[in-house]
Amino acid sequence: MVRTPLQRASGVLEVAPQAYDQELMRVALANPQLSSAERLAIYNRQYWFRLFTVFHRAFPLTTRLLSHFTFNAYVSRFLLAEPPRDWNVDSALVGFDDFLLEVLPAELVPIAGQRLGVARLAVVQAARIDAAFHRVFLAPAVEPFHPGAQHASQLLSSRLVASPSVAVLEEHWPLCELRRTIAGEVSEAAVALPEGLLKPRFWLLLRAGTKLNLLALEPREAQLWGLLRQLSVGAALERLEQDCPAEQRAGLPESTQRWLARSVTLGAWTGLETTPSTAVRQD
């Protein structure tokens, strides 16, 4: 069967190929305006810019913190390591925030054309926020879990299963606000990172209908959300209490009840995983 992949050796489209392989050059024809390599390069360009656009849309905050140029460089490194394998172009995005965590420089991330870089942690948090917005928005419809009397006996030893349409966000700069501000802007320049917050801030991102909402979380409440995603309910409550300073412990049971009730009302859970607590991660 006759086919002509654009890059026969690996199947991967390089960013800017120095040379196409000989067999491809033998069969690709030039026209009066362009050499065969220049004609093939149109496909390379289309490939990259199509994917860059997909990443810009899914990671708008990260893109603007880094500038399009610097962001694209990270995207191309990621896609060369993890090229798209699926008909669903959104699947190409999966793992990009983890990739940034792995490859970003230790403290400051240099930005092309700028003297000062941007704090690594801000870029990591921006990528986590962007990824969460994308994931939560495109989550499937799920039935929320409403625990009843029949669940009481197993609740403490079971883990609540988190709804895919909910995420907890952490920011040390007002990144969610910045994300909202830049939403309508048409610019490829890096946006300045605002002043850092005095204390980290936590948000609950949740989809209601087809709209995304952000609700402020108290730090201890955010910790509970995180623990409930990892541990059995009993183990999560125990850990929360351990981590709570002695002077705050008196009010903790009431607050915890309120936070748990709110999480159920908001549809944060889809069920109970009745794995024995010893089998649940304890980290």
Add this chain to the structure above:
Amino acid sequence: MIAEPPKLARDALGLGLRIPHYGQLLEHWPELDYFEIISENFLGDALPPRRNLDLVRERYPIVLHGVGLNLLGHAPLDSAYLDKLCWLAEYVNAPFVSDHLCWTGGQGLSHHDLLPVPYAADLIGVAAERAAFVQRQLGRPFGLENLSSYVEFRTSTMPEWEFYSAVVGQAGCWFMLDVNNIYVSSQNHGFAPESYLRAIDFSRVLQVHVAGHAHEANGTLIDTHDHAVADTFGDCMPTPGKAAGRSRRCSNGMSAFLPCPRCSPSWLKRRGCAREPNIS
């Protein structure tokens, strides 16, 4: 097996459903005969696209246009993808479904682009067999769209239109004729668009796509869909007037399609080939 002719009226005029349209669309519900969706945007289980689709399908017929079938890829057709496509076609009760006469990936990778092949006899049978299989699985008419392309291959042994016609003929499927793509390729490869059109059996044209393109400084035309429809390729458009001259060949439904409102629906009206849609 040759599928039933499409259910849309012969002069049906549709629009491509894109995210930027939703705001205006959901408020004004313009007078249009159908919407065309990119199949892949609705194959997943994400809630918001499904909700929007439900709102639109209550009011308009919806046809599916895919970009991920990889009909001419080395690998066998992706049966999981095809199952989802069949489900979606059933879900919206699509009058017809289309995708491209191209390959989109190989060696386990997806290029998310519509890539040309050498037009050679040994590919016709494979392409036709696959297209016929897809049409059978779908249980409704399946159209193959011609590409815009930027490179040709020495190993081609026939012009694109001959290859295209042979595949559609052998498969018993349909042409989904993109006149912008014919024009773009004609300028990039130096052939007369009329030669292309003369080779097409218009009785097997399911739908016509009309769109705009961009001019590169080096003379290359790129199929971007982000420019207004160019009058320069108006002569490519198989208008009713022209069709009348070929009445033998134009007896089946042949709906027109505009990928976006920016593509100037009035262009079609000026061409006398369709009424202007009421898009407020």
